[in-house]
Amino acid sequence: MLxxxxxxxxxxxxxxxxxxxxLRLVLVHDRTSISPQLLETLKADLIQVVxxxxxxxESALEVNLDSSGNTVALVANIPVxxxxxxxxxxx
Numbered sequence: 572m573l574x575x576x577x578x579x580x581x582x583x584x585x586x587x588x589x590x591x592x593x594l595r596l597v598l599v600h601d602r603t604s605i606s607p608q609l610l611e612t613l614k615a616d617l618i619q620v621v622x623x624x625x626x627x628x629e630s631a632l633e634v635n636l637d638s639s640g641n642t643v644a645l646v647a648n649i650p651v652x653x654x655x656x657x658x659x660x661x662x
Contacts, residue, residue, distance in 0.1 A: 610636065613634065614632070614634040617634060617649070621649055623655075624654070624655055625649075625655060626651070626652040626653045626654070626655060628650040633648040634646070634647045634648075
Protein backbone atom coordinates (compact mmCIF):
# COMPACT_ATOMS: atom_id res chain seq x y z
CA MET A 572 0.00 0.00 0.00
CA LEU A 573 2.84 2.38 0.80
CA UNK A 574 4.40 1.57 -2.55
CA UNK A 575 1.20 2.56 -4.32
CA UNK A 576 0.98 5.82 -2.38
CA UNK A 577 4.62 6.63 -3.08
CA UNK A 578 4.05 5.96 -6.80
CA UNK A 579 0.90 8.06 -6.68
CA UNK A 580 2.66 11.09 -5.20
CA UNK A 581 6.14 10.70 -6.71
CA UNK A 582 7.44 13.03 -9.41
CA UNK A 583 8.65 10.11 -11.53
CA UNK A 584 5.11 9.44 -12.79
CA UNK A 585 4.47 13.02 -13.81
CA UNK A 586 1.53 15.13 -12.79
CA UNK A 587 -0.63 13.83 -15.65
CA UNK A 588 -0.43 10.23 -14.43
CA UNK A 589 -0.99 11.26 -10.82
CA UNK A 590 -4.09 13.23 -11.75
CA UNK A 591 -5.35 10.35 -13.89
CA UNK A 592 -4.95 7.85 -11.03
CA UNK A 593 -6.67 10.17 -8.56
CA LEU A 594 -9.58 10.68 -10.94
CA ARG A 595 -9.86 6.93 -11.48
CA LEU A 596 -10.08 6.36 -7.72
CA VAL A 597 -12.77 9.03 -7.38
CA LEU A 598 -14.79 7.51 -10.23
CA VAL A 599 -14.53 4.03 -8.72
CA HIS A 600 -15.77 5.39 -5.42
CA ASP A 601 -18.70 7.16 -7.08
CA ARG A 602 -19.74 4.15 -9.15
CA THR A 603 -19.36 1.44 -6.53
CA SER A 604 -19.75 3.18 -3.17
CA ILE A 605 -16.38 1.69 -2.16
CA SER A 606 -13.90 4.07 -0.59
CA PRO A 607 -10.44 4.41 -2.14
CA GLN A 608 -8.99 3.26 1.19
CA LEU A 609 -11.01 0.03 1.03
CA LEU A 610 -9.86 -0.56 -2.53
CA GLU A 611 -6.23 -0.10 -1.47
CA THR A 612 -6.73 -2.47 1.47
CA LEU A 613 -8.19 -5.03 -0.91
CA LYS A 614 -5.21 -4.57 -3.24
CA ALA A 615 -2.75 -5.07 -0.37
CA ASP A 616 -4.57 -8.23 0.73
CA LEU A 617 -4.53 -9.60 -2.82
CA ILE A 618 -0.79 -8.95 -3.07
CA GLN A 619 -0.21 -10.75 0.21
CA VAL A 620 -2.25 -13.83 -0.75
CA VAL A 621 -0.97 -14.18 -4.31
CA UNK A 622 2.63 -13.61 -3.13
CA UNK A 623 2.33 -16.75 -1.01
CA UNK A 624 2.17 -18.83 -4.20
CA UNK A 625 3.79 -16.75 -6.93
CA UNK A 626 6.53 -14.20 -7.44
CA UNK A 627 4.74 -11.14 -8.77
CA UNK A 628 5.69 -7.71 -10.11
CA GLU A 629 4.01 -5.46 -7.55
CA SER A 630 5.01 -2.30 -9.40
CA ALA A 631 2.96 -3.32 -12.45
CA LEU A 632 0.01 -4.76 -10.55
CA GLU A 633 -3.37 -3.18 -11.31
CA VAL A 634 -6.63 -3.70 -9.42
CA ASN A 635 -9.77 -2.04 -10.71
CA LEU A 636 -13.50 -2.21 -10.20
CA ASP A 637 -15.45 -2.10 -13.44
CA SER A 638 -19.16 -1.44 -13.34
CA SER A 639 -21.64 -2.37 -16.01
CA GLY A 640 -25.27 -1.65 -15.28
CA ASN A 641 -26.08 -3.08 -11.86
CA THR A 642 -23.02 -5.32 -11.63
CA VAL A 643 -19.49 -4.60 -10.47
CA ALA A 644 -16.48 -6.73 -11.42
CA LEU A 645 -13.14 -6.83 -9.64
CA VAL A 646 -10.45 -6.93 -12.31
CA ALA A 647 -6.90 -7.71 -11.24
CA ASN A 648 -3.95 -7.63 -13.63
CA ILE A 649 -1.13 -9.33 -11.73
CA PRO A 650 2.11 -9.87 -13.68
CA VAL A 651 3.64 -13.18 -12.58
CA UNK A 652 7.44 -13.46 -12.56
CA UNK A 653 7.46 -17.09 -11.50
CA UNK A 654 5.97 -19.76 -9.29
CA UNK A 655 7.18 -20.58 -5.79
CA UNK A 656 8.06 -24.18 -5.07
CA UNK A 657 6.49 -24.08 -1.62
CA UNK A 658 3.63 -21.96 -0.45
CA UNK A 659 4.21 -19.53 2.43
CA UNK A 660 0.97 -20.15 4.28
CA UNK A 661 -0.28 -18.69 7.52
CA UNK A 662 -2.36 -20.87 9.77
